[in-house]
Amino acid sequence: MEADIVIVGAGPVGLSLARSLSGAGLRIVVVEQQRLADIGEPQFDGREIALTQKSVRLMRKLGLWDFIDPDARAPLCRAKVLNGASPGALEIGHELSGHSELGWLVSNHLIRKAAYDALQGSVAQHDDVTLLAAEKVSGVRTDDAFASVTLESGKVLAARLVVAADSRFSSTRKMMGISADMHDFGKAMLVCRMTHETPHGHTAWEWFGYAQTLALLPMNADPATNAPQSSVVLTLPVGEVNEIAALDPDAFARHIERRFMRRLGAMKLASTRHVYPLVSVYPQRFVAKRFAAVGDAAVGMHPVTAHGFNFGLLGLETLGNQIIEAQRSGIDIGAASVLRRYEDQHRRATRPLYLATRFITDVYTNNTAPARLARGIMLRAASRLMPFRRAIAASLTG
Template identity: 80%
Template structure:
């Protein structure tokens, strides 16, 4: 099969890139190892995505935003950062950003579903994207004029450009001989939804307690009970997380209540529980010969700064614009000059925050006494620096 572009990975980033390119006059083949049913009706996976204002604008452009139930789009109005048992916090309010909210929280599975539906609608109009589900890539090769992807079924796809959008552990990127800086934090995140007595005021919490990290992502009230509801993220060493995840629902709720020092009152489990390893990734190169990596295959962020999918959408915009611009001007979309422009622009946009995030996680998960004192001093100082708080608000809004 021949195409202009082959995208490996039909997660939210791969789907959004396919949608961004649809209607541009290019033929795209999207390859995904999951079954079509899992792509079109993805199950709840526990992850709530904090979307910046810029990401929401891009989702509107791609036709995703209006496909998501408004009740499932929760406004994020402010954010608080706590250190240890202190009730004092660094607070970033939406008024610092010039918007009515810093951003929005939407479940990952709903973003995936909306991206699939938006792509399906665009493909029905333009007939320019072919989705190959339940197919796994066995090899990737790049030549001077064309690149090719061979599937385990034996079929070969040829194209002018191959794009990897197949997770931070991208096998496609590895097949192209591109290494990545990978940091395993030795911990795991447990994520789930919980209802609670105290209101959250649409404020996100990042709580660097001693020996654990807690996050609270404010959601809209539970549809049935109208109870206050949030996504809870607990980060601990892998063994401890697995033990807590295996508790009976009531015992689990009691554990989470205690870990939040009952600041939210009584809590109750409201969803399934999911555990994810904590690994960050930054590819040594985002491009190769007739090849580009996007999304987590290029930059896999630690979730503490909530920019993973936002960087994914930014990469979709940057790479998509470079490809469409080259095509409209009659240039080779897989040429090194085209791809290097994406590389430079996306690296410039992502590297500073990636490094800052590593620094934050190293400092704020270090429980030695000097680190504790430094953390407290840094938060108190940051609370008094309006330019710094405005910079954080700008980052959160995108």
């Protein structure tokens, strides 16, 4: 099979990239190892995605936003950072951003579904994207003239450009010989939805406790009971997380109440529970000969700054713009100059925050006495610095 572009990975970034390129006169093939039913009807996976204002604008442009039920979009109006048992917090309100909300919270599986539906609508109009489901890539080869992707089924796809969008542990990136700075935090995140007595006021919490990290993402009220509802994220060593995840629902709820020091009142489990390893990834290169990486395959962020999928959208926009401009100008879309411009722009946009996030997690998850003292000092100082608080607000809105 021949194509102009082969995209490996039909997650929200891979599907959105295909959608952004559809209609530009290119033949696109998307390869995904999941079954078509799983791509078209993804199930709840526990992850709630914090979308910046800029990301929402791009999702509107691509047609994704309209496929998400307005009742499933939860406004994020405030954010606060807590340290240990201290009642004080660094608070960032939407008024510092110039918007009526800092951003929006939407379930990952709904974004995946919206990306699939938006792509199907574009394919119906342009007939230029082929989705190969239940197929796994076994090899990638590129040279000055073309690229080829071999599938385990024996199919060979010829293309001018191969794009990896197949997770932070990208096997496609590894096949191209690109190494990555991978940091395993030795911990795991347990994520689920819970209802609680105390209203959240559409405020997100990042709570750096001692020997634990808690996050609270404010969702819309539970449709059945109208009780306040949030996504709870608990980060602990892997063994502890697995033990807590195995508790029966009532015991689990009481356990989480205690970890939140009952600041939310009585809590109740409202969804399935999911556990994810905590690993950040930053490749040495985003591109190679006739190859580019996007999404988590390019930048796998620690979730503390909530920029993972936002960087994915930013990367696909940058790469998509370079490809479309090259196509319109009659330039080879796989040319080194085209890919280098993408890499330079995306590295400048992501590297500073990636490094800052590593610093934050190193300091705020360190439980030594000097680190605890430094954390308190930094939070108190940040609370008094309006330019710093405005900068955080600007980052949260994108």
